[in-house]
Amino acid sequence: MINRTLPPKSSGTVSFEIPQAKIITLSNGIEVYFVKKDKLPIVYTYTLSFSGSKFDPADKKGLSFLTSLLIDEGAGEFDALQLNNELEKLGIIFGIDVDHDVFSFSILSLKEHYHRAIELLSKIIFEPRFEQKDFEREKKKVLDKITQLKDEPGYIASSAFYKRIFLNAEYSSPEIGYEEMVQNFSNDDVKFFYSKLFQESLSKIIVVGNIEETELTDLYEKYFSKWNGKNAGLNQTIQINRDRTKFYYVHKKEAAQSEIRIGHISKGRNADDFYASRIMNTILGGQFSSRINLNLREKKGFTYGAGSSFNYFQQCGFFEVSTAVNIKNTGEAISEILKELDGIKKNISQEEIDFAKSYLIKQFPSRFETYVQTAKNFVPLIIHLLPVDYYNSYTDKLKNVTNEEVLNAAKENIFTDQLAVVIVGDKKEILPQLKTISDDVIELDIYGHRI
Amino acid sequence: MNKNLLKIDYEKFQLSNGLDVILYQDLSLPTISINIWYKVGSANEKPGKTGFAHLFEHMMFQGSQNIPKEGHFKYIQEAGGSLNGSTSIDRTNYYETVPSNYLELILWLESDRMGFLLPSLTQEKLDNQKEVVMNERRQRYDNQPYGLAWEKIFSNLFTSDHPYSWPTIGWMDDIANFELDDVKNFFSTYYSPGNATLVLGGNFKKDNAKQLIEKYFGTIKNGSQIPQLYIPEQNLNETKKIIHPDNVQLQRIYLAWHSEKMFGVNDAALDILSDILAATKNSRLQKKLLFDNQIAQDVSAFQYSAKLHGLFIIVSTAKPGMQVEELKKNIFYEIDNLIKNGITDEELLRSKNSIKSSYIYSLQKIDNIVDHINHYNFYLNEPDSFIFDIERYEKVTAEDVMEAAKNYLTNHYVELQIIPKN
Numbered sequence: 001m002i003n004r005t006l007p008p009k010s011s012g013t014v015s016f017e018i019p020q021a022k023i024i025t026l027s028n029g030i031e032v033y034f035v036k037k038d039k040l041p042i043v044y045t046y047t048l049s050f051s052g053s054k055f056d057p058a059d060k061k062g063l064s065f066l067t068s069l070l071i072d073e074g075a076g077e078f079d080a081l082q083l084n085n086e087l088e089k090l091g092i093i094f095g096i097d098v099d100h101d102v103f104s105f106s107i108l109s110l111k112e113h114y115h116r117a118i119e120l121l122s123k124i125i126f127e128p129r130f131e132q133k134d135f136e137r138e139k140k141k142v143l144d145k146i147t148q149l150k151d152e153p154g155y156i157a158s159s160a161f162y163k164r165i166f167l168n169a170e171y172s173s174p175e176i177g178y179e180e181m182v183q184n185f186s187n188d189d190v191k192f193f194y195s196k197l198f199q200e201s202l203s204k205i206i207v208v209g210n211i212e213e214t215e216l217t218d219l220y221e222k223y224f225s226k227w228n229g230k231n232a233g234l235n236q237t238i239q240i241n242r243d244r245t246k247f248y249y250v251h252k253k254e255a256a257q258s259e260i261r262i263g264h265i266s267k268g269r270n271a272d273d274f275y276a277s278r279i280m281n282t283i284l285g286g287q288f289s290s291r292i293n294l295n296l297r298e299k300k301g302f303t304y305g306a307g308s309s310f311n312y313f314q315q316c317g318f319f320e321v322s323t324a325v326n327i328k329n330t331g332e333a334i335s336e337i338l339k340e341l342d343g344i345k346k347n348i349s350q351e352e353i354d355f356a357k358s359y360l361i362k363q364f365p366s367r368f369e370t371y372v373q374t375a376k377n378f379v380p381l382i383i384h385l386l387p388v389d390y391y392n393s394y395t396d397k398l399k400n401v402t403n404e405e406v407l408n409a410a411k412e413n414i415f416t417d418q419l420a421v422v423i424v425g426d427k428k429e430i431l432p433q434l435k436t437i438s439d440d441v442i443e444l445d446i447y448g449h450r451i
Numbered sequence: 452m453n454k455n456l457l458k459i460d461y462e463k464f465q466l467s468n469g470l471d472v473i474l475y476q477d478l479s480l481p482t483i484s485i486n487i488w489y490k491v492g493s494a495n496e497k498p499g500k501t502g503f504a505h506l507f508e509h510m511m512f513q514g515s516q517n518i519p520k521e522g523h524f525k526y527i528q529e530a531g532g533s534l535n536g537s538t539s540i541d542r543t544n545y546y547e548t549v550p551s552n553y554l555e556l557i558l559w560l561e562s563d564r565m566g567f568l569l570p571s572l573t574q575e576k577l578d579n580q581k582e583v584v585m586n587e588r589r590q591r592y593d594n595q596p597y598g599l600a601w602e603k604i605f606s607n608l609f610t611s612d613h614p615y616s617w618p619t620i621g622w623m624d625d626i627a628n629f630e631l632d633d634v635k636n637f638f639s640t641y642y643s644p645g646n647a648t649l650v651l652g653g654n655f656k657k658d659n660a661k662q663l664i665e666k667y668f669g670t671i672k673n674g675s676q677i678p679q680l681y682i683p684e685q686n687l688n689e690t691k692k693i694i695h696p697d698n699v700q701l702q703r704i705y706l707a708w709h710s711e712k713m714f715g716v717n718d719a720a721l722d723i724l725s726d727i728l729a730a731t732k733n734s735r736l737q738k739k740l741l742f743d744n745q746i747a748q749d750v751s752a753f754q755y756s757a758k759l760h761g762l763f764i765i766v767s768t769a770k771p772g773m774q775v776e777e778l779k780k781n782i783f784y785e786i787d788n789l790i791k792n793g794i795t796d797e798e799l800l801r802s803k804n805s806i807k808s809s810y811i812y813s814l815q816k817i818d819n820i821v822d823h824i825n826h827y828n829f830y831l832n833e834p835d836s837f838i839f840d841i842e843r844y845e846k847v848t849a850e851d852v853m854e855a856a857k858n859y860l861t862n863h864y865v866e867l868q869i870i871p872k873n
Contacts, residue, residue, distance in 0.1 A: 002666055004517045004563060007526055008555035016481045039479065040456070040814055081742065084732040089801045091808030110808055137745055144748050144770060147700045151596035254698060256594035257586070288524045298521055301582025304590045324590045326582070355529055362531020362550055365481050370815040 016365040018391050019374055021206075024217055028225050032205040033378050033388065034216060037371060041111040043209030044371040047121070048104040048382065050233035051193075051201040053177075054170040060189060062142065062177015067193045068098040069138045074129035083120070092117050100171050101233060101314040101383055103198060108372065111210045115219060122223035128194065135187040146179050153252055153259045154324065156446045157424040160250050161261035161320070163448025164420040169238050171313055178447065202232045204382050208375040238316040240265050242418035247438045250446055251427040258330040258425035262337055263320035264418050269312035269384040276401045276409035277310055282356035284308050284344045284410070285321060289355070292321065292340050300336065302329040310413070314383050319414065330425060331433030341419075344410045353406055361395045422448075457810065457837035459824060462657065468673040469645025472664055473824055473834050475652040477817065483653035484548040485557045486821040487565075488829055490648075491641035492541040493621070494614035494680060494759070502584070502621015503637045505538040506629065509580040510638075511545060512536075516567035520576065523560055530556060533818075538619050541758045542829060548818045551654040558667040565647065566671035568638060574631050581629055588620050596699045597869050600766075604707045607691050607865045608762060612683055615760060643674025648828055652821035682759060685709060687863040696872045701748060703768045704775035705867040706782065710763040710859045713756040713830050719843045720855040721754035721763055726802035727794055727852065728752040728765065728785070733801070735785045736767070744781065746773050758830065763859055775868050790857045794849050806844050810837065 024032040053064045072094075073080040087094045093108040094117075105125070109117040149155050159174045166172035205224070207216060242264050271277075278286075285292035285308025296306040306323035321341070325333040368374045381390050422444070423430055434441045443451045462474045493504050514520040527534045532549030547557045592598040602618040609616035620626075649668070651660055687709060711717040729736045729752035740747035750767040767778045813819050827836035 002670070004559065004567070008559050010530070010550075010552040011555065012552050014481050014550045014552050040811060041453070042811060042815070081733050081738065085797075085801070088731045088733060089797065089804060091804040091806075093808075093812070108812060110811060137742070140745065140770075141748065144701070147771060148596075148748065148768075151699050153594055257589045287528060289521060289528055294521060297583055298579065301579045302586065304583060304587035324586070324594070326586055326589070355525070359528045359531060362529075363533070364531070365550065366531065366533065366548065369482075369817075372815075 014365075019368050021378055021388050022213070023388055024213065026217075026220055026224060028228055030203055030205065030220075030224060030227055032207060032216065032220055033382070034213060035208045035374055036211070036213070037208050037374060038210040041210050042371050043109055043111055043114045043207065043211050044375050045107045045118070045121075046104060046206045046375045046379065047125075047203060048102040048379070049198060049201045049203045049229065050101065050231060051103045051198045052099050052101040053173070053175040054100045055197050056173075056177070060181055060185065061173045062175070062182045063185065063189055063193045064098050064103060064197070065175050065177060066139060066142055066182065066185060067190050067198065068096045068103060069142065070130060070134060070190055071128045071194070072096060072124045073134040073138060074131055076123040076127040078123070079129070080134050083124070086120055087117070090116060098175055100175065114209075114211065118219055118223055126226050130187060130191055130194070132187055135190060139182065139185060142176060142182055143179060146176060146182065149176070150446060153255055153257070153424045156250055156252070157259035157261050157422055160248065160424070160444050160446065160448035161263070161420060161422040164246075164248060164422060164444075165263065165265050165318055167241070170315060199229055200231050201229045203227050203229060206375045206378050208371045233314060236315065237268055238265075240267075240316065242415060243420070245417050245419045245421065247421045247434055247441045248444050249423045249425065249427060249430060249434065249441060250444050252424050253426060255327070255425045257324045258327055258423050258430055259324045260330070260334060260337070261320060261322055261422045262334070262419055263318060264415055264420060266310060266317045266319045266413055268315065268317050269380065270386070273405065273409045273412065275397050276405040277413055278360065279353060279356045279398065279401055280344065280348065280406050280409040280413075281308055281310055282360060283348060283352045284340065287359065291344065292337060295336055295340060296323060296325070296333060300329070300332075302326055302333045306337070312380070312384070327425060327429045330423060330430045331436055334421060334423070334434075334437060338416065341414055341416050345414060345416070348403070348407050348410065350403065353403055357398055357401075360398050364395055454838055454841070456814065457841065459820075459835040459837060461824065461834050463834060466644065466665065466669050468669065468671055469643070470668050470671075471648040471828070473648065473650045473828060474657060474660060475650065475821065475824055476655065476657060477652065478654050480653045480817055481551060482548055482817060483551045483554055483557070483651065483655050484546065484817045484821045485561060486544060486546040486650045486652070486818065486825050487561055488648050488825040489543045489545075489642055490646050490677070490829070491543055492539050493617065493619040494540045495641060496614070496617070496621075498611060498617070499625060500633060501617040501625045502629070503634065504543050505620050506580065506584060506626075506634065507638065507642070508536040508538050508543060509584060510572060510576070510634070511564050511568065513576045513580065514571050515564040516570045517563050518560065523564070526556060526560060532557075539757070540615055540619060544822065544825065546818055546822065554655055554660065555663055558663050561649070562667035562671065565642060565644065565668070568642070569635055572631075572635060572638070577629060577631055577634060581626060584620070584626050585623065588623060588626065592620070597697065597703055599695070599697070600703075600705055600867060600869060603693060603695060603867050604705055604762075604764070604865055607693060607867070608687065608707055608709065609685060610683055612681070613685060614680055614682065615757070639674065641677065644668060644671050645673040646677055648825055650821045650824045650828075650834075652824070653817050685760065687865070690863045690866065692866045692868070694868045694870060697869050699869060699871055701768050701771060702773070702775045702871065703766065703869045704778055706765045706779070707865045707867070708763045708859050708862055710754060710761040711756060712761050713758060715756070715761065717851070717855045717858065718754065718756050718761065720847045720851040721761070721859070722806070723799065723802045723844065723847050724852050724855050725752040725754050725763070726805065727789070727798045730805070731801070735789065736765070736782060739781055739785055740767060740778060746770055746781065747778055775870075779866070786856060786860050790853060790861070793853050796849070799847070799849055799852070803844055803847075807841060810841055
């Protein structure tokens, strides 16, 4: 008979070599982060430029997003459909994305089609057509997408929450923009964004794949030497202003659940206590076995899942607790979350810290499993100006955090009296519950503006 | 492209209690991945008691005789691993990927819940997870725009006594009424070694892995015979039209036909047909509805195939002010056009190339590979079927695609319109 009562021990140790990126500097100064990975005949490329949606003019929120939809609608000798056909017929997975900080292009390609993929990418980046008929169609698509988002309670909760914590600073507006602004965009606005903001911004390239360094260098020299942008984005930290704790709700008639977001603006990525905060948040709400999830899901059954995170934009960070709960437990769920935020500032056990460190350290190799994952690990290093060999000391830095530093990370980064609490749900159901927590409950529209 | 990449070198054997085991070694990885398929899905449930298979995706993480509640997550996470499970109409899977020195830990965890779950399955745990599942249902379906579409399509395309007619998560009333005894019986019936296949992939020593699998799973008793499914013949004798008012801004139309089951004769041709109709900007329907006429916000098409049946589905959301009837007219125009005039070589090549590339891309993750091995073993009884699978797409001709469209898309169908309430 075997003894099943105790967990088997691990057998020996696993060695793992962290993939090293080499920076290749092109003749025009553009840096290419290159990791050679040759198990499969695949090359993945991520190209970013510091021209995300925070660079949208104040009265033209959504301009970078619309530009991102239009930039691949025809380029060089190809019209919109021809250009996409060139990529589609080679089985290339091509994507364009805009977030607050950066505008980016990703390409997953078989090695045999990689040269063609980069040639086409260079056409998209340097020779977009921006034709009027494409502009009209894509602008209408954005407006209709904004209409559709009014149906998404999770989206409404997040965008109202960002509006409350960032107020009028960068990062307060949704990347997609506002209906009344997008309506007034002209094709010249898009061309302006492209020539003044996109083209003049600094670009960085990450390549992970089955390709030789010389081949890669020649390829990028050939197609990317035209890029001379130097603007590396706004690096100054946003002034952190936190209001006293306030309760907000957005009315969604007949909602089947309540979406909840709780949090505030917080320190940036390069703060001294980043690792301590990471460990602390792992315990608080960063994974399944965290305090918040075990309480709200496994103990109370209020939700399918609940979690917390520290998120880092280029110029500041924010802390957020996020969940969707049963309507009748909305008030109680909020009270439990607030209790957990208080609790973590008072006491964190040795066992919890050991667990969190083990989890973060041992899962580290799995973050380099795919070509895409490996490449994406270098994005935060670029955005936050961290060194290319940063990950070599990553697990040591986690190990070296003391218990006291973990507890201090809670005390110094979670402000229970300066929270924005945002709920999206049916006001008939949730208002009576919110009133038992606070007598000052403020109604917002779906954009997070006070009504 | 070198097809040897897709050759899976495996070893398959069976323990005396009926558990099938497949080993797939890759010594270049720092990890191992275990993936167990139980041959039980929502199709094995009964009307009035739907949602059991999915419920176990929750109960299997609630601890077993030697593992405390939440222990499964805790042990795997502490080891730096990842874990989950999923439920379809045909099967349920459970999987973990961990650093390769934790082989014995994952075997201990998986074997304990296969062999010794019931002693620890209490009313309290069931009540808690019933609430969680009801909240999952609300979050994923009831509180999502258009979230109820799938269950409306399946329950109209299949007769109510057919095992594919209810949603995998279950009807809300059934979930609310789960009884402990029923839940336990369901487990005893379906979660036995003889009804499961264990795939282990990644970095391990074969002899050691065999010994340990025998040690942890060999002593689990096999269950009794699995009940046969009752499968009533399905023929849609008329086209059904359902109009469902919901809290949405834009009208959406779903068209669903009975098609071909998984790996059936026309299954691959129908996949390619769905690509040609709607997968890319140059596809027929995207070009017509989104680009030329600009009457739709989106359109998609896919062949959903399972063990007993398949469905071919086209979905499109109308632009504001546009009626879905107009979308429908255009969709059928394009289907007729394709049946009459065929497809181009370029369309066929585009679809085949994208299918081929996506197979290579999928080999990046060991948990994908072991799940695929189980998939092939379950549906084809041959784990090493990557090449067979790609080749069935390569063989598809333009005529096959036309024939598939003609054979299925000219039949009766279910039409679902989801329209704004006000």
